[in-house]
Amino acid sequence: MTALARSATAHLWTGMLMVAVLLVWVALPWFLSRSAIDILVFTGIYTIAGLGVSFLLGQCGIVSLAQSGFYGIGAYATAYGTTVLGLPIPVCIVLGMLVSAVIAAAVGVPVLRLSGHFLALATLALAIIAHVLFLELEWITGGTLGIGGIPRISLFGFTFATPFRFYYLVWPSAFALLLAYSLLLRSRTGIALRAMRDAPAAAAVAGIPIASLKVRIFVLSAAVGAFAGSLFAHYVSFISVDSFAIDRAIGFLLIAVLGGVRSIPGTIAGALFVTAAPNYLSRLGDIHPLLFALALIVAVIFLPGGFGGFMANLGAKLSSGGRRPSAPAGG
Amino acid sequence: MSALLEVREVSHRFGGLHVLKGVSFTVEAGSVTGLIGPNGAGKSTLFNIISGFLTPSVGRIVLLGEDATRLGIQHRSRMGLQRTFQTPQVFRDLTVRENLVAGCHRHGRTGVLEAFLGLPQVRREMRDAAIVADAAIERFDLGPYRDVPAGELPAGRQRMVELARAVVAEPKLLCLDEPSSGLSTAEVQILMQVLRRLNEEGMTILLVSHDMELMEITSKMHALCFGEIIASGSLDAMRASPRVREAYLGT
Numbered sequence: 001m002t003a004l005a006r007s008a009t010a011h012l013w014t015g016m017l018m019v020a021v022l023l024v025w026v027a028l029p030w031f032l033s034r035s036a037i038d039i040l041v042f043t044g045i046y047t048i049a050g051l052g053v054s055f056l057l058g059q060c061g062i063v064s065l066a067q068s069g070f071y072g073i074g075a076y077a078t079a080y081g082t083t084v085l086g087l088p089i090p091v092c093i094v095l096g097m098l099v100s101a102v103i104a105a106a107v108g109v110p111v112l113r114l115s116g117h118f119l120a121l122a123t124l125a126l127a128i129i130a131h132v133l134f135l136e137l138e139w140i141t142g143g144t145l146g147i148g149g150i151p152r153i154s155l156f157g158f159t160f161a162t163p164f165r166f167y168y169l170v171w172p173s174a175f176a177l178l179l180a181y182s183l184l185l186r187s188r189t190g191i192a193l194r195a196m197r198d199a200p201a202a203a204a205v206a207g208i209p210i211a212s213l214k215v216r217i218f219v220l221s222a223a224v225g226a227f228a229g230s231l232f233a234h235y236v237s238f239i240s241v242d243s244f245a246i247d248r249a250i251g252f253l254l255i256a257v258l259g260g261v262r263s264i265p266g267t268i269a270g271a272l273f274v275t276a277a278p279n280y281l282s283r284l285g286d287i288h289p290l291l292f293a294l295a296l297i298v299a300v301i302f303l304p305g306g307f308g309g310f311m312a313n314l315g316a317k318l319s320s321g322g323r324r325p326s327a328p329a330g331g
Numbered sequence: 332m333s334a335l336l337e338v339r340e341v342s343h344r345f346g347g348l349h350v351l352k353g354v355s356f357t358v359e360a361g362s363v364t365g366l367i368g369p370n371g372a373g374k375s376t377l378f379n380i381i382s383g384f385l386t387p388s389v390g391r392i393v394l395l396g397e398d399a400t401r402l403g404i405q406h407r408s409r410m411g412l413q414r415t416f417q418t419p420q421v422f423r424d425l426t427v428r429e430n431l432v433a434g435c436h437r438h439g440r441t442g443v444l445e446a447f448l449g450l451p452q453v454r455r456e457m458r459d460a461a462i463v464a465d466a467a468i469e470r471f472d473l474g475p476y477r478d479v480p481a482g483e484l485p486a487g488r489q490r491m492v493e494l495a496r497a498v499v500a501e502p503k504l505l506c507l508d509e510p511s512s513g514l515s516t517a518e519v520q521i522l523m524q525v526l527r528r529l530n531e532e533g534m535t536i537l538l539v540s541h542d543m544e545l546m547e548i549t550s551k552m553h554a555l556c557f558g559e560i561i562a563s564g565s566l567d568a569m570r571a572s573p574r575v576r577e578a579y580l581g582t
């Protein structure tokens with residue numbers, strides 16, 4: 001087979017696979033219970049928030065536990081904006097993203113100078129501060145009582161009121177963001193990010209603005225996290241501080257790690273695990289947190305590259321007929 | 332001829348260690364200037380000061396007539412300065428081609444948001460960078476390695492990737508730290524040809540090396556010893572200088 005024919009068949013297979021995935025995706029809610037669809041909706045919301053965390057960690061080496069804060073900002077912006085100020089939903093969503101982005105830019109400049117454990121701790125501190133503020137700024141957030149009556153999203157007279165309907169809103173959003181992050185990774189900016197991860201000194205010589213790129217990716221991640229938070233608020237229509245605590249921050253980081261930080265589509269698998277596993281395990285009684293922790297440990301030990309890394313390896317093995325691709329000879 | 336780079340009375344200390352002691356020299360536009368010196372003479376430290384990795388304790392770096400002593404690395408890169416490292420610094424996980432695309436970074440304009448939104452100018456810039464990268468791959472004879480992660484290449488080829496990456500940035504001044512170390516004799520010959528060609532095309536080169544053979548391509552040389560310039564002149568003048576012979580050639 002010539003290289004051209006091979007790449008044409010590869011494209012054909014990818015195309016057919018995409019169509020199959022699309023059909024399964026469209027058909028899925030018709031065959032599932034309401035609670036199963038609910039899990040898939042949360043998987044979609046968490047995929048979006050987790051994407052930001054995953055890209056930051058995998059491409060910039062930035063461990064961020066702050067995502068629950070930005071997720072909360074998105075949720076409260078849309079809750080306050082729609083219920084108190086009476087603003088249109090799209091305006092509130094964009095507002096939440098902007099507020100998150102501005103805050104991320106302001107805190108990102110000092111915090112992202114840190115690295116390793118210090119950086120992780122600093123972002124953890126941000127998540128804690130955010131949680132405390134959500135609790136204290138009662139006139140916006142309603143404190144422990146929360147905010148209820150958040151309106152459902154409607155488009156052209158169609159209201160995304162049920163899990164079944166919301167499924168068809170959240171997943172196209174998630175897919176669009178997966179695509180956007182993939183485009184970013186393949187662009188010259190994505191190459192610059194990977195370059196500064198490999199050899200920061202050489203990247204600086206190449207003129208890559210390392211510090212400012214890190215801040216930009218952090219800001220993007222915060223805006224995406226806020227978007228996920230807004231979707232969450234409109235989906236559940238009642239929010240309180242409990243949804244934006246440290247466990248949520250850890251959950252988002254888990255999604256990134258389990259999904260494989262170098263893999264963008266892997267985030268879906270990570271989000272599915274983090275959403276579905278506790279839910280199904282809880283049916284086994286009180287030991288469910290322990291079982292979840294056990295499942296996590298097993299997943300991390302056996303899949304060091306996360307689900308995404310595992311799939312990529314499998315794909316590479318299949319396409320090379322089991323042989324490892326080798327470097328050219330003569331060197 | 333005008334000076335592209337002026338090193339003015341540069342001194343540097345690491346704690347109590349006085350590594351550079353009032354070093355001054357200029358690199359004329361269009362020249363190939365050599366810098367030799369025994370181990371620990373301070374050559375790499377001087378390179379770090381010229382390229383912005385270190386700020387000298389005393390003295391100034393004047394690049395293209397502008398005081399660059401306190402400018403950042405990226406700023407100097409944008410002004411037209413490129414350097415390589417004594418231990419080659421390739422982007423290990425990136426393919427050779429991606430390494431060179433990264434080398435073209437300063438020619439591009441688009442940023443995070445444009446890429447995220449998939450705007451057409453992002454694709455256009457990638458295409459332009461890929462064309463430049465592919466031409467450099469031809470020129471530096473890296474064809475067979477085009478899509479191989481640079482970290483998997485043999486040391487000599489990694490040096491070539493690093494050099495190619497600096498060249499695609501189209502620098503006015505190219506600073507090379509020991510570019511021939513780890514290369515085979517044949518590879519050194521190719522390197523010398525490449526550098527001569529680049530110089531003929533108008534690139535100014537500052538070369539640090541132990542390798543006297545490589546110094547044949549220089550038009551002017553300076554000998555650094557214990558942080559001081561002890562002699563300047565042509566290669567022949569260097570070979571004749573008793574001080575250089577004593578300090579450097581060990582005879």
Ligand SMILES: Nc1ncnc2c1ncn2[C@@H]1O[C@H](COP(=O)(O)OP(=O)(O)OP(=O)(O)O)[C@@H](O)[C@H]1O
Pocket residue numbers: 345348350368369370371372373374375376377417
């Ligand atoms: N970061 C540093 N901290 C302390 N001392 C340093 C540092 N970098 C270099 N030195 C010391 O400064 C002196 C000059 O080092 P430099 O690397 O500039 O020498 P060089 O001329 O490049 O030598 P070589 O031929 O071995 O590359 C050496 O004694 C070295 O040990």
Ligand SMILES: [Mg+2]
Pocket residue numbers: 374375376417
């Ligand atoms: Mg050195």
